[in-house]
Structures are given as structure tokens and as C-alpha cells.
Ligand code: SF4
């Protein structure tokens with residue numbers, strides 16, 4: 001069974017929102033659109049987004065770290081949002097595990113969004129139906145696109161390659177390897193939703209340098225060392241290194 | 245920058261989540277109206293059972309059952325009507341019967357019209373005077389069509405209560421709701437208001453039943469108070485299972501959100517923050533307590549020894565307004581873990 005998902009590397013994400021804008025651009029003009037904005041230039045702009053990038057601060061100054069955190073539907077393997085939907089508009093695809101909303105069936109009762117602990121669903125003010133990340137389902141299978149472009153728009157746009165896309169059920173996929181090798185984890189594991197999307201944690205890269213490593217005691221090739229042995233016949237000669 | 249103010253407000257309260265679930269009036273009206281209608285039907289049928297089995301003096305005023313059924317039906321219809329305002333696409337509401345296998349909301353959508361049909365049939369049976377005994381119990385009491393329809397409708401009524409309660413109780417991460425107490429409260433509060441309404445109705449129609457109903461209304465109101473109070477106590481002791489650490493997966497005791505990623509509001513900030521202060525919430529809780537329990541019980545006790553329908557009518561009106569406040573509080577009391585992601589704007 002296939003379960004497509006995103007793996008987001010928090011160690012790499014710089015919080016540039018490129019994925020947010022490219023998601024909006026692709027999806028508002030694609031099958032999942034429009035993603036309505038209300039009063040975009042007014043005092044209180046608001047609109048529908050599938051993807052948000054948030055920023056958190058960890059620790060107390062001066063020992064703080066900034067974590068940029070992109071958040072979209074996690075395409076849970078046990079999605080609590082699906083069984084509660086009275087119309088069957090919310091469903092999880094068997095073939096690839098993508099959780100989708102059928103806009104033609106949705107009655108806009110919002111019950112599914114109550115049942116998503118991650119706040120991944122947003123009701124579209126204009127169309128009055130529930131919307132959420134589709135994992136660019138209208139893009140990843142599009143054979144008109146060159147093979148390397150059949151990825152979600154956010155993955156394509158990420159300038160730091162913080163977003164990986166693939167099948168988390170295939171142990172040899174890029175995403176599965178990344179989860180394995182870099183301790184990928186799921187959000188809010190306490191609710192048993194088993195999100196398909198994973199996050200890779202921040203990794204501190206540290207090198208321990210001891211002082212004696214900075215100052216070599218005995219380097220026969222250093223200038224000083226060579227000067228010491230400059231008197232003829234006292235310095236190292238070829239005979240010291242080789243035997244004929 | 246109303247939103248900014250409201251979020252700041254939520255943040256300044258010590259509850260880090262802020263209080264949430266913006267209560268929707270359509271749902272408040274839906275649940276309170278059908279609750280009273282269900283209670284009223286149960287009251288009608290209880291009265292009939294008691295008279296049929298001669299547990300109290302015979303009173304057979306079919307008008308009471310007919311008018312009661314019509315009133316119950318009207319309240320159910322009003323509730324159904326209110327619920328449409330909650331939907332983005334009311335014209336597609338019929339689709340919501342599709343997933344009754346998994347969704348309590350879908351089950352409610354089936355149970356509500358089923359109960360309406362039941363009440364209609366029950367009222368019609370009384371209207372057409374279908375009191376010819378179809379069976380006879382060993383004790384010699386005849387079971388007629390009104391009794392059988394009443395029994396079926398009672399089952400439908402409880403089914404509807406359970407469906408309504410389970411819509412809220414089944415969402416496990418809304419910890420304030422995820423408890424059998426939610427279903428019990430829906431049943432008891434609905435029943436209490438229905439019996440109070442039945443008291444007023446029987447007093448107005450001058451039947452002998454008003455004291456009988458007043459006694460039951462007092463009993464159910466007190467029972468409801470006990471369970472509602474237990475719920476308040478339980479909810480005060482809840483430790484949220486999710487926190488920012490599990491929300492973003494960083495193991496550190498101090499994690500704060502710098503920005504939720506956008507300035508203006510979104511569906512998530514509107515639906516899950518009511519933006520009211522803790523003080524407002526507390527006041528609404530006290531108002532609900534006084535209007536749902538204290539005043540109606542006093543009025544019902546007075547009505548036991550007085551004539552006229554004014555006092556029980558006042559009791560039900562006060563109780564209903566109180567129930568609106570109670571339901572508002574019920575929604576506002578719930579903390580949604582998604583709010584962890586919407587704490588700050590920068
Ligand atoms: S993240 Fe939310 S909307 Fe997406 S599948 Fe999981 S529960 Fe459903």
C-alpha cells in the first residue's frame with residue numbers, strides 16, 4: 001500500500017514562506033481552487049490557505065533557538081476527520097493515502113475541522129466548503145509535466161530543499177530513509193492519528209576541539225622546526241627517511 | 245486589529261490555550277430546542293403511562309396529548325430550521341444521511357426526522373382517538389395504538405439524545421466533551437426543560453397533571469444540576485494531553501510561538517476562539533446556573549400550591565434562556581488542541 005506524504009526538515013527550513021505562496025498560487029488556479037481571499041488589501045485581510053509557516057522560539061534568552069515550522073494537513077493514516085463527516089465528502093484515498101474533500105458533496109458543517117487536532121482544515125468563506133492540502137493531487141500524477149516536476153508545488157518551490165515528498169510505506173524511498181536516518185517524528189502522537197507527514201528535528205552540528213589540537217607540538221615541516229635544523233649535517237637528511 | 249486584541253486577551257489569561265470553540269448560535273438553538281421537544285414528548289408519554297396503568301387518578305384529556313405533540317413537533321421543526329444556518333450548503337443537507345455507519349452527526353440527521361415522524365404519529369393517534377385496545381396485558385390493561393406509538397417514539401427520542409450528545413462526546417481530543425457526562429447532561433437538561441414545559445402546558449389546559457409534572461420537573465432539574473455540576477468539577481481538573489512540545493515536537497520546557505504565520509484572522513482563529521475574557525465566561529456560567537436550576541425550581545415549587553399557568557410558564561421561559569447560556573458555556577468551555585498553533589501574531 002502506498003502512503004504519500006511530506007517530510008519536512010526543521011533543521012533546514014528558514015521560514016521564507018515560499019511554500020505558502022507557491023501552494024496558494026498552484027491551488028487557487030488549480031482543481032482545488034479558488035482559495036478565496038477576503039479584503040486582501042483591507043485592514044483585516046483573511047483567506048484560505050492549505051499551508052502555513054509558523055515560527056517558534058525555544059529556550060530562554062540568550063540560549064534561544066528559532067524554529068520555523070511549516071504546517072499543512074498531515075494526511076493521517078488514522079484520520080479522525082474522515083469518519084465524522086456525515087456526507088462522505090471527506091475521504092482517504094485507498095491507492096495513495098491522500099485525504100481529500102469532495103467539494104461537490106461537502107455541506108460545510110465544519111464537523112471535520114472540529115475533529116482535526118492540528119487545525120489543518122479551513123472553511124472557504126466564499127465557496128462555503130471545507131478545504132485542505134491535497135498534496136497537489138492534480139499535479140503529482142500529471143503526465144504532461146516532466147517527471148521531476150510531478151511533486152507538490154511546495155516541494156518544488158522550497159529554496160532550501162527542506163521538503164521531501166514520497167511514499168512513507170516504501171522502506172527504500174527518499175522519505176523513509178530520511179525518517180529513519182534523521183529521527184523523523186510525527187506531531188501529537190498522543191491522539192493515535194498516525195500522521196503520514198513527518199518532521200525531521202533540529203540537529204546541532206558540533207565539533208569538539210581540544211586546545212592541543214590547535215597547537216601542534218612537533219611539526220617537522222614547520223618553518224621554525226626547519227630553521228632549527230638548518231646547520232649542515234644536523235637536519236634530517238634523506239637517509240633518515242629511506243634505506244637504500 | 246480586533247483579532248490581535250482577542251488573542252492577547254486569551255494569552256493574558258493563565259489558561260495558555262485561551263478559552264475556545266466559538267459557540268455557534270445555530271447549534272445552541274438546535275440543541276436546546278430539540279432537547280425541550282424531546283423532554284416534552286417524554287413528559288406526555290410518562291403522563292399517559294401513569295394514567296393507563298392507574299398509577300395516578302385517571303385523566304383523559306386527549307387535547308393535552310394532541311396539543312403537546314404539536315408543540316413538541318413545532319420545537320423540533322424550529323431546531324431543525326436553526327441547524328440549517330450552521331451549514332455552508334443547506335441545499336445539500338440531504339447528503340448528510342450518507343455516513344450513518346461512522347458519523348454521529350449523520351445518525352442525528354436521521355434520528356431527528358424519525359422522531360418528528362414518531363411524535364406526529366403519536367399526536368395523530370390521539371387526534372383520531374385510536375384508543376381501541378389492540379392487546380391486553382396480563383393485568384387487564386389494554387394496549388392501544390397510542391401506547392405502542394408512544395413507546396416507539398420514546399426509543400427514537402433517546403436515540404436522538406444519544407446521537408446529539410455523542411457528536412460532542414466522541415471527539416477524544418476535546419477533553420472537556422469526551423465523557424459520558426456529555427450525553428447524560430444532554431438527556432437530563434432536555435428532559436428537565438421538557439417536563440417544565442409540560443407543567444406549564446397542563447396548567448394552561450387545566451388538566452389534573454400539572455402537579456405531577458411539576459414534581460418530575462423539579463426532580464429532573466435537580467438531577468441535571470448534580471450531573472452538570474459534576475461536569476464543571478471534572479473539567480476544571482483536566483490536564484491537556486497536548487502541549488506545544490508535542491504540537492511541534494521539540495522537547496523543551498519553554499517553547500513559545502513567535503508568529504502563527506499570518507496577520508489577519510483565518511477560519512482557525514475565528515472558529516476556535518470566542519475572544520471573551522475569563523470573567524465573561526465565569527459570569528455566563530453563574531447566569532446559567534441561576535436561570536436553569538435555581539429560579540425554575542423555586543417557581544415550580546411555588547406552582548405546586550398555586551393555580552394558574554403563569555408561574556410554570558415563567559419557569560420554562562427562564563429555564564430556556566438559562567439553557568441558551570448553559571449551551572454557550574458548554575461550547576466555550578472546550579479547548580481545542582489546534583489553538584496551540586494559533587497563539588501569536590508578529
Ligand atoms: S491533519 Fe487533520 S485534516 Fe489532515 S488527515 Fe490528519 S486529522 Fe485529517
Ligand code: SF4
Nearest residue numbers: 085106107109110112
Ligand atoms: S464540512 Fe464538509 S467535509 Fe467537513 S464534515 Fe462537513 S460535510 Fe464533511
